[in-house]
Amino acid sequence: MKRIILSEGKNDTIFLRELLTTRIQIDESKILFFDQNSQDTKKKLKFIEEDYFDKLQSEWLPYNLLVKSESGKTKIIDVTISKLVNLCKQRYDPIMLIDLDGNTIDLFEDKLKKKFMNRFRGANLTLTSCELLQKIDEASVWSIKLCKDDKTIGTIYIIGFHLNLEDVTGIKNNFHTDEEKKVIVNNYIKNSHIDKIFKKAL
């Protein structure tokens, strides 16, 4: 099954690349990483993004996981809601990786549902309440089901660091280089149970 992980920013991409390829051991050649900050042409960003979605959908390309960074939580919600029908049609069941910044999941859930209700108010679609699937000290994974006439047509997974990735791993922006960040996140991944959280969603 093909999947999509949407995350908040560049550090998440570094973290996910290390976690997915080293600890969870997904073949890197099957993962498409899209970090919008590393794209050259901002103007054509949408076309580049769509190209990545096309590559994931392609039957003759090897990719079965797209890891895509957005610019913040609101953007993750916007992209998920905007593409929700297509994501469900493809059975991609998106995973959203977010920093809760000390808040409960309710705040994020409310934002997601508000946007969803506003956009799909006439579509007879509903989102169930967040269900906690697993919790470790620094992170949890929840699922929300998308239903049409009481039938589940898709699932959205939310993985949230209770604080944020940087505090959990010890990354300091504007201080560590990308190479240093890699070493730091690898050290965290080796000494934590974060893989279990991701395996619940994957």
Place this chain on the structure above:
Amino acid sequence: MKINEIEILGFKGIPHLTIHPKQINILVGKNNTGKTSILEAINSTLELSMYGMQLKYEPHLSNLINVNKKESKVVVKLENETKYLLLKSPELKEIIPEFKKQLIDKIKAISPRRNNKAGWEKTEELLDKALSKNDLISEIERESIRVESGNKVFYIFSYTDLILKEIEPLLEYINKTIFRVSRNVFPILLRQPRFIYPQTEEKSKKTLTFITDLAINERLISTLTKSKINEIENYLNDRKILENLERFDFDKLLFKNNENEYEIPFSFMGDGFKSLIGLITRTSNETKIILIEEPENHMHPIYIKELIRQIIDFSISKDIQFFITTHNSDVLDVVSTDMLEPKYQDYLSKELNIIRLECLDDDIIAQELNREEALEELEELKLDLRGR
């Protein structure tokens, strides 16, 4: 008259969706996502007409009910009232007498020999004989619908090839003894209800207009008054759409450049220009809702921009609500970006509803976006239009 909500259940390819219109509603989506069906559902509910439905959907009337549903229902909530349309497969006991009555009434309506008592008795006898066959009864049952709206109930029948074949002896008899023509003309007349239903079914002053083609034709021109032509001329001059225009008419347009006058036949004007005029000619003071299918056909982007201005002007000045289907990214650019003057942008910020339709398995899902959201997702919306 303004539509506040439309709920559609089982109408054509739409299993169930609800939309909450504003003054200007633009329906986008790939092919077969139900854009036209939504316009047809509104039209059929608010302008219910046996004649219109038969003319538009014959011989596929039964397909108006979604294949996965037993009935079709459209509920249109207006400001002060709610109108509904309920389509069902009728029960056999209802349709056979109704089929017989309608067929005889239709023949009589166009018959040159209405007093031929013996002829009519024989006609009924032949029809009874045909209706004793199970094949015919099953086909009529399959290909007919019961239409209900308010306290109005009627039945419409498709005259399929099988039905026509089964009633062939009757049709031959009618041709020979009533119409007295050698060719079998009656099947053609049955499928062309305009020959059968009286003209009174067509309302003269309609509050809803369904435009499938903005082009101008002779029939339309013949219905226009002098004041309407003046209205068009004033509009063209106010908007400075044609430089040096002195006088507009559907025969010729008169131009004056310095002291030189010259004429150009209306028929020589481009299709985009004619489409622009086409919208003005189809509105009246009574028009409150306009449904338009792909108005951008034949239009240069400049005219698309002008058309949108025209639509907004009508919406403001005549309080007309628009439902527009489009496959054109220029339309989306014009309504969502800053291409129009601020007063138009302000109006669209309040009154634009983009309805994005997508298929999901056997279902159709509608997303409703305001102008700000449409701008944010402009490229995503255009992807639908490009078919990716």
